[in-house]
Amino acid sequence: MSNVVLVDTQKCMACRGCQVACKDWNRLPAGVTKFRGTYTNPPTLQAHTWNHLVFSETDKGRWLFASLSCMHCNDAACINVCPMGALQRTKAGTVWPDTDKCIGCSICAQYCPFHVPQVSKATNKMGKCTGCAERVSQGLKPACVTTCPNGALLYGERGAMLKQARERVEVLKAQGFSGANIYGESEMNGLGRIYVLTETPAAYGLPEAPGYNATAWVWQLARRPLGTLTTIGLFSGLVAGFLRWRGERMQQRRGDYTI
């Protein structure tokens, strides 16, 4: 069984320790940002921002917080669509980005329903949460979890974390949060981040029914019979070149900025 991160949004006080700890541990640089009328900043995940806190104001006057990072989906679009096999499933169950293999084609960025993978214009490489593989393999917790002051982020075996999440939902319902729910139990065949929410996923900026276009499977099917890396390189290089150009266009249009 794999380990997951449990995000208890009702314990989170949005100190953003997770966001900074991630940059600290992974030596990720800061970018130049603007204040855009929300505390969420940088506004999206980036090749050099693998974790950020999303602040959402609801119509009912609540202020919701959610620590967002790679979901390490059990059914991960990125693994399936990457023409280079640069995204790999680790023994711990997380999705590892192999930067050496990455060609910066942005296909993963287009298919990920959570907009997690982002390609840096400076390095032409995709960057995203690694699940702190080098930490967890040594028995440590991911940096974001270690730094969380009050247990809003927990790390543990999936079954145990789900049990804890269910207990928290019951507690929250008893406190009057009738809409308390768990996100990530079945989405994408199970996420590597389990969220305890008190409102709908959309209220936190999470997709209600995450998925990805089935044609993405074509990539996987196409890759397997071809067999050798060389062939993949030749084939996908052509397509990837096109898709990368398209991906950059899309990024520009979205107003994202990476360094």
Place this chain on the structure above:
Amino acid sequence: MTNHWIDYQHSDVIMAIGVNTAENHPMSMRWIDRARERGAKLISIDPRLTRTAAVADLWLPLRPGTDIALLGGLINYTIEKELYQREYIVNYTNAAYILDSGYFFADGIFSGYAEGSYNRDTWSYELDTEGNPRKDPSLQHPRCVFQVLKDHYARYDAETVCKIVGCSREDFELVASTYCATGAPDKAGNILYAMGITQSTHGSQNVRATAVLQLLLGNIGIPGGGVNAQRGEANVQGSTDMAMLYHILPGYLNMPQGMDHPTLADYNAKETPASSYWSNKPKFLISMLKAWWGEKATPENDFCYQWLPKLDGKNHSHIAIFEAMARGEIQGMFVWGQNPAVGGPQAELERKALENLDWMVAVDLFETETASFWRRPKADPASIKTEVFLLPAAASYEKDGSVSNSGRWIQWRHKAIEPPGEAKSDLWIADQLYKALRYHYSLGGVFPDPILGLNWDYGQGEEEPDIEKVALEINGYEIENHKPLENFTKLAADGSTACGCWIYSGYYNDLEDPPAKRRIREQKGIGTHADWAFAWPLNRRILYNRCSSDPSGKPWNPKVPLVFWEGGEWRMNDVPDFAWKDNPPENTAQSPFIMLPELQARLFSPGMADGPLPEHYEPAESPVHNVLSSQQNNPVITWWQGLGKLATREDFPYIGTTYRVSEHWQSGIMTRNSPWLAEMAPEMFVEISVQLAEKLGISNGSQVFVSTPRGEIKAVAYVTRRLKPMQVDGKLVEIVGMPWHWGYRGLFPGDSANVLTPHVGDPNTTIPEYKAFLCNIRRA
């Protein structure tokens, strides 16, 4: 704090008023959440829906500067509904004391008022023939403190309170019923506060109001209770303990006044009360003089008392210093780890005042706005004569030393890395400064004795001084053999002991294993962690802990017993804060507050500049009239010259308030130079309601100007549903909220909110009123 951070886990209701605990003290939430796992409730009282309010069980939006109205309402609710703890207040407070017949209160003014100040003679107790205060334990006498308190706060009924505060009746009732339920003997209510309470023209009385409420509910001296000031900097508790303020000597001894205390005998006679632990004050002062001047301090020369500087009876706090500087009365200044050009009130006035200095030495990690005031925007460097020196200082990780947290825990920190470049520790800079002064005074000068006679020997030449020598001096030692003193109970007034700060005595009493360096977690117990660091005084973790048990010694809450009488002896989960050897327990039942002459807590306090009971007044600048009396403002405020004209309601219709965010620290000079933090909060912004934005045509994320008579700043508007207009006495009032972390230096510069704040403050402490003033806002 009366209690400590870890103790929050024992609270049943936590009321955060004037403190944004999740945002500015995030670690507190670990212990608050521990309490909430047991079912405790968190109440947030704040004008904005902050990150604390967002995670709290209850949020009551309060108009800035109306804390006494709300707390007075809670006091009234407690008395009216008889939720107070009668046995507690009869025994542990001055509730039963009968007041002088000359005391009165009428239309916002207490007895004794004349020309901007109070004569406090009538704020006293009626004495019996032996000179002891008369008491009525039945609390029925019309002039007993309890009845006077009851009458005073009867005016703070729910309807009036809501009218002033701007909250709904429903919210008030919910907060009152939830919080005042902690008057039950086995329940603990915890009040957290910070600058939202103190930074006001009635800030000290705001604090007093929290204390009165807590005493009525029996919440002082118990686990999970207390009045807990959350300090805004890692070591601001330590700096206050060490007397960084002008009016005190280390350990909260009053600074000698030239007029009142010309000799040591005068000081001791006038400053030493007959009762309370302060009756030992001569031991504290003389041991301090011995620490400072060593062998030079002898009984014959009053232990060099005449070498201590004396006050001239005038105010020399922050605002007063800058007013004097503006008048050209100050030649030079050390700005040591401080940034008044951003953090001071009416900042542009203070920046301008710096131009009158001949020289300034700034000691800091970066070049601050203060250090570079001479090249600030719109300044003309050529016309500024001030010579500025910038000394690079080592950061906290680059030097050894202790840090005292809000819970009074003195914790030693070891140096982790070398400081970069030429940066030096503060101790090294102070040591070199002293050595240079000593050299120059050795050549001659006016009154060189206090400098040349200092007992200063921490290191040779330019080497890093031995900080353990400083620690030993603070802890205190026997003069004869330089052995560390066990604690301050060993201090003497005959010159046989030296001690730099009496309250710290005991923190470094074992050179091999100093308590301040201990890190032993408690295995079982109530979270006192007595072997983790050292808490002043005497490693006592919860002050006034006699109050945790009833007069017979039975714990009010048997689930969390602190000190309690069992089997014919006191059992202790903490260092007792009373004469525990004086038994049976009834002997100490009326003396649990050993630092007060009454030995009982003051619901009614004769010691304040502005009244014995907290009374609501409007902030210096307010959009409304005082509903409770015709006295608009605190009658004894000092209206400083530099303030100029107050903002009028017509030209400046909105309430401005300032605060901090998690991402930045104080004047921002460290955090705005830290890219990871600055990227999260890159620009100065102001928060306004959706309604105000619509009215003024301001869109979210657009540029705005905010102005007061003191100046104007530019910022980005954050239009948010977290701030709502308030109904105040039938008038709709809007609030403009702004962080104050920005300035014109650093990687991420921006305008400072303190350009807008006024030079006016509390009459007891002169703390500036940063939290409530009038302003205007318009599209840029």
